Amino acid sequence: MSVGTPRGLASSGQKPITEIPHPLSAAEESLSPGPDVSISPGGDKDPELTNGTLVDGSSPASASSTSALLSRLQVEENSEADAAELYASTETRDLFVTVDDPKKHVSTMETYITYRVSTKTTRIEFDLPEYCVRRRYQDFDWLRVKLEETQPTNLIPPLPEKFVMKGVVDRFSEEFVETRMKALDKFLKRVADHPVLSFNPHLNAFLTAKDLNKRQGLALLTKMGESVKHVAGGYKLRARPPEFNAMGEYLDTFSQKLGTIDRIAQRILREQSEYLTELREYASVYSSWAGSEDELQRPLEGVAGCVTTCCGALEDLSENMSQDFLPVLREYVLYTETMKNVLRKRDQSQAEYEGRLEAAVLRRQEDRTPMPLEVEKCQDKMECFNADLKADWERWQCNKRQDFKQLLIGMADKNINYYEKCQTAWESLVTVLQEKQTEDKTSETN
Numbered sequence: 001m002s003v004g005t006p007r008g009l010a011s012s013g014q015k016p017i018t019e020i021p022h023p024l025s026a027a028e029e030s031l032s033p034g035p036d037v038s039i040s041p042g043g044d045k046d047p048e049l050t051n052g053t054l055v056d057g058s059s060p061a062s063a064s065s066t067s068a069l070l071s072r073l074q075v076e077e078n079s080e081a082d083a084a085e086l087y088a089s090t091e092t093r094d095l096f097v098t099v100d101d102p103k104k105h106v107s108t109m110e111t112y113i114t115y116r117v118s119t120k121t122t123r124i125e126f127d128l129p130e131y132c133v134r135r136r137y138q139d140f141d142w143l144r145v146k147l148e149e150t151q152p153t154n155l156i157p158p159l160p161e162k163f164v165m166k167g168v169v170d171r172f173s174e175e176f177v178e179t180r181m182k183a184l185d186k187f188l189k190r191v192a193d194h195p196v197l198s199f200n201p202h203l204n205a206f207l208t209a210k211d212l213n214k215r216q217g218l219a220l221l222t223k224m225g226e227s228v229k230h231v232a233g234g235y236k237l238r239a240r241p242p243e244f245n246a247m248g249e250y251l252d253t254f255s256q257k258l259g260t261i262d263r264i265a266q267r268i269l270r271e272q273s274e275y276l277t278e279l280r281e282y283a284s285v286y287s288s289w290a291g292s293e294d295e296l297q298r299p300l301e302g303v304a305g306c307v308t309t310c311c312g313a314l315e316d317l318s319e320n321m322s323q324d325f326l327p328v329l330r331e332y333v334l335y336t337e338t339m340k341n342v343l344r345k346r347d348q349s350q351a352e353y354e355g356r357l358e359a360a361v362l363r364r365q366e367d368r369t370p371m372p373l374e375v376e377k378c379q380d381k382m383e384c385f386n387a388d389l390k391a392d393w394e395r396w397q398c399n400k401r402q403d404f405k406q407l408l409i410g411m412a413d414k415n416i417n418y419y420e421k422c423q424t425a426w427e428s429l430v431t432v433l434q435e436k437q438t439e440d441k442t443s444e445t446n
Contacts, residue, residue, distance in 0.1 A: 332403075
């Protein structure tokens with residue numbers, strides 16, 4: 001039996017992660033007893049983040065300084081590689097999409113926001129070089145459901161959460177709409193840059209059609225997607241490849257770290273908001289005090305001006321955290337859940353292959369019947385999952401390094417800017433106080 005090149009290999013251009021045993025020649029070996037691996041995550045371990053690759057744990061603890069140096073060199077090397085890959089991808093891109101210009105629509109039935117989706121392309125699959133359509137959030141949700149349905153072996157980028165807590169966030173506020181627009185733009189750009197997803201016909205319809213015929217079957221597909229998400233939880237694999245074990249451990253640890261950072265950042269944001277309220281009141285007290293103290297008017301007004309400047313700087317810092325820092329964290333929390341779902345479906349595919357192979361081997365031993373074609377199809381499906389998941393994993397790691405590098409540099413710049421503004425304001429007050437002191441001494445001598 002010859003196994004042809006799987007679709008996943010052709011689409012992603014990657015080699016299979018593992019060599020899958022041929023059903024005829026190595027069936028007994030593949031079914032030999034091995035450690036059962038649960039698909040459901042478990043354990044209380046807190047492994048180090050290693051990009052989902054296997055790590056040799058035998059390194060001595062005394063080599064921490066050397067490890068730090070090697071880690072730094074590795075980061076620099078990865079950054080250069082990511083920059084080169086990003087440059088190469090922009091040079092060969094032929095599909096550019098942008099989401100902007102949010103507009104509020106009010107009708108008797110509902111109120112909603114639409115966004116302008118602009119497309120420029122040179123692909124022959126498109127009839128025109130440019131398109132401009134308006135889409136609402138549920139249109140983006142439809143596209144993602146269709147991509148999950150038709151590309152089950154690929155990692156589909158996440159969308160921002162649809163629902164918000166009533167009374168906590170106004171979904172029609174300018175800040176919320178702006179944050180959602182940025183997230184939708186990033187989602188669509190990730191899909192358009194993907195070497196497989198960007199050729200999906202549903203993406204073509206989303207970018208070009210004036211009206212999407214998407215209502216029929218959407219609820220059913222959503223329910224099916226949710227059921228598939230949990231279907232693999234009861235399978236026990238005979239020998240899950242170590243590469244995918246490393247991926248699962250990395251995702252568990254990564255999501256845990258992100259969750260902790262998100263909770264702390266939310267608490268810092270609340271404390272900054274409370275501090276900002278007190279600081280504004282603090283400035284107003286000095287301003288009112290200055291009106292009743294002629295001798296201290298300039299120093300008191302100076303203090304009020306310094307505190308007001310610090311208020312503005314802190315407001316900018318908090319706005320950056322709420323609009324730029326936290327959304328990236330939430331996006332990657334959703335990304336890890338999406339990656340875990342793809343990993344579960346890959347495990348389900350392996351479990352299906354192992355089950356059918358075991359049944360076929362038993363029948364072959366009993367009556368010498370040929371290996372059924374369904375076993376070959378299951379093997380091809382598993383190889384597609386392996387290749388596509390490997391390619392998307394590497395692409396996801398590259399995007400993650402780029403995104404967090406920009407995020408952390410931006411956070412550092414914003415904090416530096418905040419403290420520089422505060423320092424400049426208080427240094428100017430010192431000058432005012434020194435001038436006042438000189439004036440007082442002059443008046444005393446006269």
